[in-house]
Amino acid sequence: MTRAPAQPTLLSATLGHPESVRGFARSDWESLVWQSRAAELMAQLHSRLSDSGVLDQAPEAARRHLGLASTIATRHASAVRHELRGLQEALQPLGVPVLLLKGAAYAAMSHPAAMGRIFNDIDLMVPKAALPQVEERLHWAGWFPALTTAYDERYYREWMHEIPPLEHKNRGTVLDVHHTILPPTSGIRPDPADLFAQSTALAGEWSFFRVLAPTDMVIHSACHLFFGEFHKGLRDLFDLDALLSDFSRQPGFWRALVERARQLQLGLPVLDALQQCQRVYNTTVPESVGDELSRCAASSWPRSWRAWLFDHALRPAHASAFGRSTRLAHGAIFVRSHWLRMPLPLLVRHVSHKLFVAD
Amino acid sequence: MRCGSFNVCLRSGLPQIAAGITQLYRDFAVLDPADTYVDFEVEVRAPNAMRRHLRPQALLLCDGRIPFKPLPLAQAMPMLEWGLNWVISSHAHDCLVLHAAVVERGGRALVLAADPGSGKSTLCAALVHGGWRLLSDELTLVSLADGTVHPIARPISLKNASIEVVRGLEPDIVLSEVCHDTAKGSVAHMRPPRASVLAMDQRARPAMLVFPRYGAGAALDSRAEGRAHALLELTRHAFNASVLAGEGFDALCRFVEGVHAHRISYASFDQVIPEIDRLWREIE
Numbered sequence A: 001m002t003r004a005p006a007q008p009t010l011l012s013a014t015l016g017h018p019e020s021v022r023g024f025a026r027s028d029w030e031s032l033v034w035q036s037r038a039a040e041l042m043a044q045l046h047s048r049l050s051d052s053g054v055l056d057q058a059p060e061a062a063r064r065h066l067g068l069a070s071t072i073a074t075r076h077a078s079a080v081r082h083e084l085r086g087l088q089e090a091l092q093p094l095g096v097p098v099l100l101l102k103g104a105a106y107a108a109m110s111h112p113a114a115m116g117r118i119f120n121d122i123d124l125m126v127p128k129a130a131l132p133q134v135e136e137r138l139h140w141a142g143w144f145p146a147l148t149t150a151y152d153e154r155y156y157r158e159w160m161h162e163i164p165p166l167e168h169k170n171r172g173t174v175l176d177v178h179h180t181i182l183p184p185t186s187g188i189r190p191d192p193a194d195l196f197a198q199s200t201a202l203a204g205e206w207s208f209f210r211v212l213a214p215t216d217m218v219i220h221s222a223c224h225l226f227f228g229e230f231h232k233g234l235r236d237l238f239d240l241d242a243l244l245s246d247f248s249r250q251p252g253f254w255r256a257l258v259e260r261a262r263q264l265q266l267g268l269p270v271l272d273a274l275q276q277c278q279r280v281y282n283t284t285v286p287e288s289v290g291d292e293l294s295r296c297a298a299s300s301w302p303r304s305w306r307a308w309l310f311d312h313a314l315r316p317a318h319a320s321a322f323g324r325s326t327r328l329a330h331g332a333i334f335v336r337s338h339w340l341r342m343p344l345p346l347l348v349r350h351v352s353h354k355l356f357v358a359d
Numbered sequence B: 001m002r003c004g005s006f007n008v009c010l011r012s013g014l015p016q017i018a019a020g021i022t023q024l025y026r027d028f029a030v031l032d033p034a035d036t037y038v039d040f041e042v043e044v045r046a047p048n049a050m051r052r053h054l055r056p057q058a059l060l061l062c063d064g065r066i067p068f069k070p071l072p073l074a075q076a077m078p079m080l081e082w083g084l085n086w087v088i089s090s091h092a093h094d095c096l097v098l099h100a101a102v103v104e105r106g107g108r109a110l111v112l113a114a115d116p117g118s119g120k121s122t123l124c125a126a127l128v129h130g131g132w133r134l135l136s137d138e139l140t141l142v143s144l145a146d147g148t149v150h151p152i153a154r155p156i157s158l159k160n161a162s163i164e165v166v167r168g169l170e171p172d173i174v175l176s177e178v179c180h181d182t183a184k185g186s187v188a189h190m191r192p193p194r195a196s197v198l199a200m201d202q203r204a205r206p207a208m209l210v211f212p213r214y215g216a217g218a219a220l221d222s223r224a225e226g227r228a229h230a231l232l233e234l235t236r237h238a239f240n241a242s243v244l245a246g247e248g249f250d251a252l253c254r255f256v257e258g259v260h261a262h263r264i265s266y267a268s269f270d271q272v273i274p275e276i277d278r279l280w281r282e283i284e
Helices: A010-016 A026-038 A042-051 A060-094 A102-108 A128-140 A150-159 A192-198 A214-226 A233-247 A253-263 A267-281 A287-295 A303-313 A324-341 A344-357 B015-024 B073-091 B120-129 B161-167 B194-198 B227-236 B241-257 B269-283
Strands: A099-101 A122-125 A143-145 A166-168 A174-178 B006-012 B040-045 B057-062 B095-105 B108-113 B133-136 B139-143 B156-159 B179-182 B185-190 B205-214 B221-224 B260-266
Touching: A010 A026, A010 A042, A010 A233, A010 A267, A026 A042, A026 A060, A042 A060, A060 A102, A060 A122, A060 A128, A060 B241, A099 A102, A102 A122, A102 A214, A102 A233, A128 A143, A128 A174, A192 A214, A214 A233, A214 A253, A214 A267, A233 A267, A253 A267, A253 A287, A267 A287, A267 A303, B006 B015, B006 B073, B015 B073, B015 B185, B040 B073, B057 B073, B073 B139, B073 B179, B073 B185, B095 B120, B095 B241, B108 B120, B120 B133, B120 B156, B120 B161, B120 B205, B120 B269, B133 B139, B133 B194, B156 B161, B161 B185, B205 B227, B205 B241, B205 B269, B227 B241, B227 B260, B260 B269
Parallel strands: A122 A174, B006 B040, B108 B205, B205 B260
Antiparallel strands: A099 A122, A143 A166, A166 A174, B040 B057, B095 B108, B095 B133, B095 B139, B156 B185, B179 B185, B221 B260
């Protein structure tokens, strides 16, 4: 089926301007439901439509899907809280700082970015020196490595910023334990001790856990998206939009973000993140921030290529938004993400292994 | 086409699918896309051009998602059936989705819950042949709102020896071509009776729950099951209990409280069907 993508921006435009659903035909609603499911943004769409008082515009069948997505998201939220309580019980005796990353952090902070989010895994970060004890405590709590080959084991242990994913033996939930925020092989190595030093302890129920400082949280989220693949690109960008909209109310946030990005040599992914948030979700970003970041964000790729790539890769993975060009863009992003993560000799090794040895 | 409580738009250029649909879904209405809300788009096709000649395969897509790995082309129709089951069991979260067969008589439903290989679908086929209305041989959809069972009335899936057993019930029974060497062994599907398909909008209230167990040469063993045991066992057969969490548990409790639960071991239809009829008369 290679039809031209008919409505590439239907989902993002509706999230940005929920009132636009007035006058939608039934086929628009069908596409909207499919696109939001593919992008894992259906519960977020439900709450946007409901907050804007336009949910009743939807045909009953579409409302049913949206409502169910919201129920499932509520269930995910309570499952994550349950897992966090278990992790606290397992790790508290060690006395090492435990940082929550991404979705788990948003959930523990009750941040708007957590609302409606579907959790595929829980990410946490601990000091590298504490990894053996942490892994042992997690084993006793039922977390075991999902089956990995010797190569995968080495890939994670030597080259990546996290250990092989752990899976809970009864519940099947997946835990990613990180020791820093970027693969060391990418050549950019933020000092984890610095990230821990800047982090903040949560208040109340989750006071055992820490989360990254607001600037670092945005930078990590931007790196995760723009160093990685774009399978959940629209969702990750939606998270970023929620983070930026909230943090930018703190005085001095933008200046601190630029400063921190420059210090960590991560100006480019942050600039990409801000520009794409503006383009897709109309996020408010002061003009001066973009200008300042441009000065410390050099890319070897021509600006027009990058714009095309992000435009096509940041679409819901559904035929109504997705065409041959989108697949091409995803292919290019996949190559790019590996290029950014590894030096060339290592990349050649990794690719040869995946092509000729692994099945 | 209707698929449980959803409408599915099916697309395929494969002759196996065209033949299977014509044969097994003969009595299903073809809905007009112009005035039907399409819940899911399902497509079965060859994975890519190269594969068309060398070890041809079939791939199933639902709204662009690929729930299973591609299978040999000969298994395209069973794959579509499994795919449609997946569509229902992973999205119908306004229902408790039980891995159980369900048939109806007099507006009341008999639910057969058992592990694979216990003869659930075979018994379901025999009951349907004996005049019960088919709601489903695989998925019992219990509405969270009112506890009624939503009919699906799709083909009955038969495996290995049960294919010939069902074929022997009556020459008029229409079975698809047998597909050998699938993940579940040899598989064939039985066309649902026309009356069951036409009554797809009539829900039924659960009245009896049976845990059947076929064993070659077994003597008939039939005993009432307590509610606590029935609840525990049924929890294992609930596909979406983890998604529904507390709400699902409450629905399971209400379901078990509303039915008579029974456990029956048997070796032949001649033993089990009169026994079910007897129990059914008792609760009527």
